[in-house]
Amino acid sequence: MLHHDFRRFLDALYRLNPAQIEDAQSKIMDLRRKTEAISEIEARTIQDHKCPYCGHERRQKWGRTRTKVQRYRCTGCQKTYSGRTGSAIGRLHRPELFLVALRDMLGVAAPQSVRKLARQLGLNKYTVWRWRMLVFSIIGSSSIVSFSGIVEADETFQRESRKGSREWVRHFADPKKVAPPPRPRWEDFTTQGLKMMRGLSKWQLPILTVADRGGARLFRRLPNRKSVTLERAMKPLVPSDAVLCSDGANGYKNVAAAGGLEHFVLGSKPGTRVASGCYHIQNVNSLHARYKRFIKPFCGPATKNLSGYIRWLEVRLAGMRPAEIVRAS
Structure with a gap:
């Protein structure tokens, strides 16, 4: 748009009524979204000049796509591409x-x-x-995190969810050929008066949380609550010169004994939450509270997608x- 046409457009804004102003504002907002999206996509192309097909670095501008993104033509393979080509x-x-x-x-x-x-x-x-x-x-999956100094570790638990599963539907459709699933539906505990299992059970999925005083933190879903599984997950995370703070689970004790680590066992009762004035697991407990607040609005995401939600929380915390x-x- 030429400069004098743009000035006329600005002058015409003063003659709009309230309804027209709202309509114009929504149109400008939509245009702003498109412009920002195009800028982000083209920034990806500016960062990497290589052709996604042959890896050639020389290219020339070749018009724009339907979504107004800059299109390029590779001088090597002669194929056209944009900042979105070959991406998710x-x-x-x-x-x-x-x-x-x-x-x-x-x-x-x-x-x-x-x-x-x-x-x-x-x-x-x-x-x-x-x-x-x-x-x-x-x-994707969690990035590699290095811990040092005082390392705190503990688990929180997420109830198993089979949202989207058709196992009960298939069983009810043909009960002779399809065996019933290994556990009742969660709604059956209330509608049929079944007794809910007290405390932790195999339907509670453990999520290991590790943090140090330098700000490094990690969430990782574990397949089960066995000590061997916990020990296998903790071994590569804790360096040999670290101080480990945890509860009294055998997996942590085995890791500390195998690596010769100084280990402080903390409890939940008053007087056992802090040792020697500075050793505690309050940082991971805080992360557990943030996880619970984050996951609560989703009303128990499907277990098959739980790792994605955990990684989503890590990305949010990392900014x-x-x-x-x-x-x-």
């Missing part, structure tokens, strides 16, 4: 709305539910759900920005 977000039809959903996931405020965010963006709830699973695949997710895709 390469086939998204609404990259600007995906960026809004990504900001909601990583923002300071608590993330919204899939249904609420879908209503806000004018999308189907399944679209937002697929985007969330896509982000889980991008952020990762949406731009880093887009470039990592």
Whole structure:
């Protein structure tokens, strides 16, 4: 737009009525989302000049895509590509709305539910759900964390959930051929008056939490509550010169004995929570509280997706920005 046309446009804004101002504001907001999404996508191409097909570094501009993203043509293989080619977000039809959903996931405020965010963006709830699973695949598994000094370790537990499973549906459809699942549905404990198992059981999934006084932290879902499993998970995390603070689980005792670590066993009763004035596990207990607050609105995510939610919390605590997710895709 030419300068004098832009000045005319600004002057015309004063003649708008309130309804027109709201309409113009929504249009500008949509345009701003698209512009920011294009900037993030093109930043990924600026960072890496190599052709995604042949690895050639020389290229030339070749128009724009349907979503207004800069397209390039490789001078080696003659193929065209953009910043989304070969990435996890390469086939998204609404990259600007995906960026809004990504900001909601990583923002300071608590993330919204899939249904609420879908209503806000004018999308189907399944679209937002697929985007969330896509982000889980991008952020992947936990990065390697090194601990030092005083290392605190403890577990928290998440009740098993089989959301999306068809096991009971298949059993009811053909009970002769399909055996009943190994445990009742959680709703049966209330509708059929079954007694809930007290304390911890095999249906409570352990999540190992490790932290040190330098700010390093780690969440990791364990397959079971066995001491051998806990010992195997802790061995590569604790250096030989660290001081280990934990509860009295045998897995921690075995790790400390095998590595010759100084080990302080802390309890939950008054007088046993702190040893020698500075050894405690309050940092990991704080992380447990943050995990519970984070996971509560999702009403027990499916166990098959639990590792993705744990990694999501780690990314939020680390302060990762949406731009880093887009470039990592």
